[in-house]
Structures are given as structure tokens and as C-alpha cells.
Amino acid sequence: MDAIVPADPYADSYLDGNALAGPLSELFAVDVTAAVSRCAHCGSTGPVALLRVYPRGPGLTARCPDCSGVVLRLVRGPDTAWLDMRGAVRLAVPLAD
Amino acid sequence: MARAAVSGRLGARLRWQAATLVERREETASAQTLVFDVPGWAGHLAGQHVDVRLTAEDGYSTQRSYSLASAQDADRLELTVQRVPDGEVSPYLIEGLAVGDRIEIRGPVGGWFVWRPEQREPVLLVAGGSGLVPLMAMIRAREAEGSRAPFRLLYSLREPADRLYAPDLERGSAGLDVTYVYTRSAPQGATRPPGRLAPADLVQWGWPPDFEPTVYVCGPTGFVEAAAVQLVAQGHDPGRIRTERFGPSGG
Ligand SMILES: Cc1cc2nc3c(=O)[nH]c(=O)nc-3n(C[C@H](O)[C@H](O)[C@H](O)COP(=O)(O)OP(=O)(O)OC[C@H]3O[C@@H](n4cnc5c(N)ncnc54)[C@H](O)[C@@H]3O)c2cc1C
Ligand SMILES: [Zn+2]
Numbered sequence: 001m002d003a004i005v006p007a008d009p010y011a012d013s014y015l016d017g018n019a020l021a022g023p024l025s026e027l028f029a030v031d032v033t034a035a036v037s038r039c040a041h042c043g044s045t046g047p048v049a050l051l052r053v054y055p056r057g058p059g060l061t062a063r064c065p066d067c068s069g070v071v072l073r074l075v076r077g078p079d080t081a082w083l084d085m086r087g088a089v090r091l092a093v094p095l096a097d
Numbered sequence: 098m099a100r101a102a103v104s105g106r107l108g109a110r111l112r113w114q115a116a117t118l119v120e121r122r123e124e125t126a127s128a129q130t131l132v133f134d135v136p137g138w139a140g141h142l143a144g145q146h147v148d149v150r151l152t153a154e155d156g157y158s159t160q161r162s163y164s165l166a167s168a169q170d171a172d173r174l175e176l177t178v179q180r181v182p183d184g185e186v187s188p189y190l191i192e193g194l195a196v197g198d199r200i201e202i203r204g205p206v207g208g209w210f211v212w213r214p215e216q217r218e219p220v221l222l223v224a225g226g227s228g229l230v231p232l233m234a235m236i237r238a239r240e241a242e243g244s245r246a247p248f249r250l251l252y253s254l255r256e257p258a259d260r261l262y263a264p265d266l267e268r269g270s271a272g273l274d275v276t277y278v279y280t281r282s283a284p285q286g287a288t289r290p291p292g293r294l295a296p297a298d299l300v301q302w303g304w305p306p307d308f309e310p311t312v313y314v315c316g317p318t319g320f321v322e323a324a325a326v327q328l329v330a331q332g333h334d335p336g337r338i339r340t341e342r343f344g345p346s347g348g
Contacts, residue, residue, distance in 0.1 A: 012317075012318050012319050012345045013318070013344070013345055014318060014342065015318070015342045015344055016210070016340055016341055016342050017209075018146075018207045018209055018341055019162055019342075021146070021206035021207040021208070022111070022146075022147075022148035022162065022203050022206045023148075025111040025203065025206050026110060026111065026203075027110070028110070029110055031206070031207070031208035031209075033206075033207055033208060033209050034208040034209050047209055048209075049207070049209030049210065049339075050209075050340075055344075
């Protein structure tokens with residue numbers, strides 16, 4: 001069994017990384033949700049679509065499903081978007097088609 | 098074709114586009130399908146969604162995501178909206194928007210929670226409430242493309258009156274099995290007593306893990322969480338489970 005984790009008060013308030021598809025489409029010409037990211041906190045890798053997105057803060061915060069560390073944060077102002085990716089070591093973007 | 102349409106999109110960042118409401122259909126007492134006309138709509142893949150933006154006269158604007166309900170159809174797009182009591186956007190879309198009115202949309206987006214016609218493996222769809230919407234798009238795309246991929250749908254809902262797309266699902270399709278899991282009250286003659294989706298339901302009505310199905314789970318966050326945990330415990334490869342959480346009350 002996994003370690004017992006403290007009850008998450010926001011357990012019900014997150015979305016999948018899929019929900020980042022629209023906001024990130026303003027910045028990237030490819031679908032970033034299908035890209036594989038590597039978490040800077042625990043090293044696990046997986047599609048951006050599987051991150052946990054908390055939409056109710058200022059902007060969108062995407063956390064690692066394995067360690068809950070913040071992988072990516074996006075804040076949209078009227079004419080600037082701030083993308084903080086220090087929680088992602090890298091992004092592997094499929095360019096198949 | 099769906100693939101060509103989506104590929105053509107790569108290389109261009111998406112912009113907000115005007116969408117005009119042309120038709121609305123009542124699905125249940127609290128859910129409607131809204132049909133929008135979007136000039137130049139390039140099509141979509143089953144499972145993708147759009148972001149909807151509403152802007153008030155004073156400039157305040159707010160956005161929500163809605164799944165595409167239909168298989169591809171040039172220039173037209175269908176969303177099915179379930180009214181969330183006290184919600185900001187969903188009651189407006191259902192009651193406040195008139196035929197001829199315009200909203201802004203951005204999409205189609207999302208390349209992960211999709212089913213493509215070239216997929217041949219068995220598919221299990223697990224829907225909680227309005228989480229049926231993108232899964233119905235997959236069922237419709239399967240039919241439209243003449244796919245033989247075997248599909249099973251497990252649809253969890255409170256009671257018979259909440260059934261979305263009831264006529265379509267009743268008409269059925271060869272190779273599609275539909276099972277309703279009623280959580281509050283089941284229709285006369287139902288063999289399964291009402292209750293939340295249980296591990297036994299997934300065993301009985303889903304696919305065995307060694308069939309290597311792709312599983313799509315969609316609905317309110319708590320529902321998706323519980324179903325995904327059960328599927329993994331039953332031996333399904335987490336890499337074959339695709340989830341779309343609608344949020345705390347999205348269903
Ligand atoms: C990718 C995606 C696809 C979706 N597709 C569909 C679809 O096809 N059809 C559909 O009907 N919906 C869909 N949804 C859900 C939809 O985006 C909206 O969330 C839903 O319509 C509710 O919006 P609202 O503005 O009406 O409610 P809101 O005003 O956002 O509030 C909803 C309810 O949640 C409560 N609430 C607000 N904040 C919190 C919080 N932090 N914690 C707990 N409760 C809170 C509010 O009190 C209210 O009762 C989808 C969501 C996603 C992410
Ligand atoms: Zn991590």
C-alpha cells in the first residue's frame with residue numbers, strides 16, 4: 001500500500017491537464033497536453049493531460065499526480081500571459097502529423 | 098476527414114471565434130443540446146472540447162470548457178450543457194441565450210482524451226452524469242466511420258429521467274453494449290439495485306484487463322477518481338486509462 005496521505009481539502013476541485021489545452025493553445029502552435037513532461041520534484045514522467053489542474057486560484061496551477069509538486073503555472077493578464085515552468089525539467093512534444 | 102482537419106490546425110495558434118446559436122434541443126429537464134454555427138469550423142476529433150467565453154457589457158468575462166457532443170459536421174458544432182444550480186455559466190447557456198445570439202469559442206482543443214477511428218482495440222466508456230457528452234461523441238464517431246471496434250458503455254446516473262441521448266442509446270448500434278448504473282432510483286424491473294458504481298459493475302459490464310481495452314472515464318472529479326482507482330486495482334494498465342474530470346459539480 002501507498003503511504004497514508006493527509007486528506008486533501010481540494011480533492012474534488014481539480015481537473016485533468018486536458019483542461020489546459022485551450023489556454024496553452026494561445027501560446028503554442030502544437031497541442032501541449034499530448035506532450036510528455038518530466039517533474040522537477042520527483043522525476044516522474046507523463047503526458048501533460050494527466051497533470052492535476054487547479055483552476056480556482058489566480059490563473060491555472062498544474063500539479064504532478066505523483067508528488068503534488070507544481071509543474072506548471074499559467075497566469076493570463078489582459079495582454080500578457082505568464083508561464084512558469086520551473087517544475088518541469090523538460091517537455092517532449094510529439095510532432096508526428 | 099477528422100485527421101486532416103486537425104493536422105491542418107497545427108502551426109496556427111487558436112483564436113476566439115464567434116459562434117451563433119442556431120438550435121436548442123431539450124435532453125432532460127436540466128440539460129440541453131445547443132447547436133452553434135461556426136463559419137469555417139474545421140471539424141474535430143471525438144472527445145475534444147471547446148472553451149466558451151462570455152463577456153458582459155461592462156467587459157467582465159468568464160470562460161468554461163464544454164465537450165463536443167456530435168461526430169464531425171462541417172460548420173456546426175453541438176454542445177450539451179447540464180445546468181449546475183447556482184452556476185455562473187451553465188444556467189445562462191440554457192436560459193439566457195436565444196437563437197441568433199453569439200458567444201465566443203476557442204477550439205477544438207485537447208489531443209489526449211480522444212478516440213480515433215483507426216483504433217481497433219475494445220473500448221470501455223465509463224460516464225458519470227454529463228460526463229457522457231464526449232463519450233457519446235466517440236459512440237457517434239464510431240458509427241459515422243463504420244468502425245467495428247467493440248464498445249461498452251457504463252453510464253452512471255441518478256434516475257431514469259436524467260438520461261441524456263436516450264433515443265440514440267436505445268436505438269443502439271451493433272457492437273455497442275450499454276449498461277445503466279442508477280445511483281438513486283432504477284426503473285421498474287431493473288435487476289441491479291440503485292447504488293454508486295461499484296467494482297463489481299466494472300467487472301461485470303466492462304472488459305477484462307487482458308483484452309487490453311482503452312478506457313475513457315468522464316464525469317465529476319470525485320466519480321472519475323473513484324472509477325480510475327478501481328480500474329487500476331482490477332489490473333487495467335494506467336497507461337490505457339484516459340480521464341476527463343469536469344470539476345466538483347460538473348455532472
Ligand atoms: C474539459 C471539460 C469539459 C467539460 N464538458 C462539459 C460538458 O460537455 N457539459 C457540461 O455540462 N459541463 C462540462 N464541463 C463542466 C463545465 O465546464 C462547467 O464547470 C459547468 O458547466 C459548471 O459551470 P457553471 O459556471 O455553471 O458553474 P460555476 O459557477 O463554475 O460553479 C459550479 C458549482 O460549483 C461550486 N463551486 C465553485 N467553486 C468551487 C470549489 N472551489 N469547490 C467546490 N465547489 C465549487 C459552485 O458553488 C457551484 O455550485 C466540462 C469541464 C471540463 C474541464
Ligand atoms: Zn512529481
